[in-house]
Amino acid sequence: MGHPILLAFALAVLAWGLVVSRELRERRPDWFWYLTGYGPAALRVVLTWRKVARLNDLAVSYGSNRRALGGLAVKGTPLRLKVPRLKGVRPLPNGLAVRVRLLPGQTPVPFIEAGEAMAHAWRMFAVRVTSPRRGIVLITATAGDPLAEPALPRDGAAVPLLSAVVGALETGGAWVVDFRREPHWLVVGATRSGKSTLLARLVTQLAPQPVALVGVDCKGGMELGLFRKRLSALATFRKEAVTLFGGLVVEIQHRMQVCRAAGARSIWELPESERPVPVVVLVDEMAELYLTNGSKEDRAEAEQCSTYLLRLAQLGAALGVHLVIAGQRVGSDLGPGVTALRAQLGGRICHRVNDPGTAEMTLGDLHKDAVAVAQTIQAGEQGVAVTTADAVGWVRARSHLTTPQDAARLVGQYADRTPHLPYLTATGEEAGQ
Numbered sequence: 001m002g003h004p005i006l007l008a009f010a011l012a013v014l015a016w017g018l019v020v021s022r023e024l025r026e027r028r029p030d031w032f033w034y035l036t037g038y039g040p041a042a043l044r045v046v047l048t049w050r051k052v053a054r055l056n057d058l059a060v061s062y063g064s065n066r067r068a069l070g071g072l073a074v075k076g077t078p079l080r081l082k083v084p085r086l087k088g089v090r091p092l093p094n095g096l097a098v099r100v101r102l103l104p105g106q107t108p109v110p111f112i113e114a115g116e117a118m119a120h121a122w123r124m125f126a127v128r129v130t131s132p133r134r135g136i137v138l139i140t141a142t143a144g145d146p147l148a149e150p151a152l153p154r155d156g157a158a159v160p161l162l163s164a165v166v167g168a169l170e171t172g173g174a175w176v177v178d179f180r181r182e183p184h185w186l187v188v189g190a191t192r193s194g195k196s197t198l199l200a201r202l203v204t205q206l207a208p209q210p211v212a213l214v215g216v217d218c219k220g221g222m223e224l225g226l227f228r229k230r231l232s233a234l235a236t237f238r239k240e241a242v243t244l245f246g247g248l249v250v251e252i253q254h255r256m257q258v259c260r261a262a263g264a265r266s267i268w269e270l271p272e273s274e275r276p277v278p279v280v281v282l283v284d285e286m287a288e289l290y291l292t293n294g295s296k297e298d299r300a301e302a303e304q305c306s307t308y309l310l311r312l313a314q315l316g317a318a319l320g321v322h323l324v325i326a327g328q329r330v331g332s333d334l335g336p337g338v339t340a341l342r343a344q345l346g347g348r349i350c351h352r353v354n355d356p357g358t359a360e361m362t363l364g365d366l367h368k369d370a371v372a373v374a375q376t377i378q379a380g381e382q383g384v385a386v387t388t389a390d391a392v393g394w395v396r397a398r399s400h401l402t403t404p405q406d407a408a409r410l411v412g413q414y415a416d417r418t419p420h421l422p423y424l425t426a427t428g429e430e431a432g433q
């Protein structure tokens with residue numbers, strides 16, 4: 001009598017175990033990785049390290065690679081190779097990290113190039129190699145894609161002024177766009193790659209703060225027009241954009257005078273009561289500002305626009321005027337001012353792009369190794385981007401999905417916090433060249 005019950009119970013436990021373990025494997029919570037994944041992965045790293053190092057030219061020989069054979073000098077690979085030592089395999093929430101002490105004469109470059117081989121050898125999702133200090137490389141391997149379902153930030157966490165939590169980093173942290181640390185940003189991505197979603201998230205995060213938001217959306221205001229209630233100004237075609245940038249340049253000159261008179265080097269050194277409101281200018285589709293139909297007036301307008309933008313980028317950081325410039329592609333063919341402007345935009349975000357040139361232009365001047373990673377972003381990975389990050393140089397990240405409707409509703413709640421900026425109606429002539 002007791003046997004069938006026991007059998008049924010055992011079967012139920014087995015079925016439950018199978019279902020739960022499958023569910024856990026798919027969702028990969030941290031502790032599941034610690035309990036089941038980390039041990040075998042660490043063992044694989046230790047056991048295969050010598051082979052991986054030898055095959056990827058990470059081992060060195062201090063003996064000569066030439067021998068005399070008869071009357072001939074023969075060159076080859078010495079049999080005795082010294083492999084750099086691993087210094088402990090540390091578990092991470094979604095992977096593991098291992099340090100390697102470089103042998104004299106070695107640089108981190110071949111280790112960075114061997115990242116892909118390591119990922120395959122260790123059956124990991126991705127391997128990233130950095131050099132936190134001289135003589136050491138840090139190999140970080142992630143078991144699954146942490147960006148498949150990025151964790152949402154906890155509600156109620158305080159966000160500093162001019163900071164926005166826009167998504168999650170592949171390292172497990174929050175993706176924060178902080179204008180006080182990095183005053184200007186370039187956001188690039190092919191159509192449907194997630195640029196507007198990122199901008200929407202940025203606006204929802206900045207809307208409750210005492211910050212003026214200014215939109216330049218020369219695609220007829222279709223994207224930024226949704227946030228009109230919280231925007232202090234919105235330009236929907238280039239002529240309006242020129243007027244708006246001109247007004248901001250005049251304001252910057254005024255802020256400079258105020259700072260000079262007060263002996264301050266930035267508006268943040270002014271007393272709080274005298275500090276002007278910070279302005280974040282969002283430009284959706286930079287190409288619309290640069291492309292011309294060839295006519296003289298059109299070219300002059302584009303040049304004027306480019307000059308103003310460059311001025312804002314050069315002087316705005318200390319004076320509380322910040323730029324976020326988004327576009328599908330960026331290249332010097334857009335106009336002579338583009339490369340100069342890019343040099344001023346220290347924050348870079350590269351979503352999926354259609355041409356290698358755009359990835360190179362967005363990230364290549366700062367982080368060569370990030371270019372190839374940006375090019376691996378697939379069409380299905382909307383919202384995934386490679387972004388510059390303080391500590392590690394660059395990192396993969398994914399924005400939190402914010403639909404335009406949700407963003408418009410959230411932003412609408414803070415319409416009464418929209419600062420009135422009379423100077424945005426100033427004309428271009430006042431701003432000078």
Ligand SMILES: Nc1ncnc2c1ncn2[C@@H]1O[C@H](COP(=O)(O)OP(=O)(O)OP(=O)(O)O)[C@@H](O)[C@H]1O
Pocket residue numbers: 189190191192193194195196197198328382383384398399400401
């Ligand atoms: N972080 C994200 N997570 C999940 N899905 C996303 C994310 N970001 C964007 N998407 C999806 O991708 C679609 C396109 O995104 P979005 O409109 O932001 O692209 P875009 O680069 O601005 O395109 P376009 O240049 O054509 O305006 C969205 O409708 C949304 O469904």
